[in-house]
Amino acid sequence: MTIAEAQKLVDEWIKENGVRYFNEMTNLAILTEEVGELARVFARKYGEQSSKVSDEKYNEADEMADILWVLLCLANQTNIDLTEALKKNFEKKTARDKNRHINNPKLKK
16 A cells, blocks of 8 residues: 555545544644554563553554554645655655764664
8 A cells, every 4th residue: 555545545534434534733632642652562562661451452563553544644634745745755864864874883883
């Protein structure tokens, strides 16, 4: 599935099942909440925090998909073509960081 196809599928799902998009501020708050849920999984699975029984319902793949879903909603609401935005972001990072990471001695360990 392409990013454009994902944006279209989310839009269709919202129109068929979701009544309407939550407003942009609500979706931004939801995005923040979802990122926090992913952070919880990582802190317990890869970090030093111990797990609780209530953490068993969370997994990183589902949390990442939740984040992507809300991000796609926000892009749709604000008329952002994420495919184009990502292409431009690659160009920006390449121009800015082409030699930065290769020459970073901290990354050569």
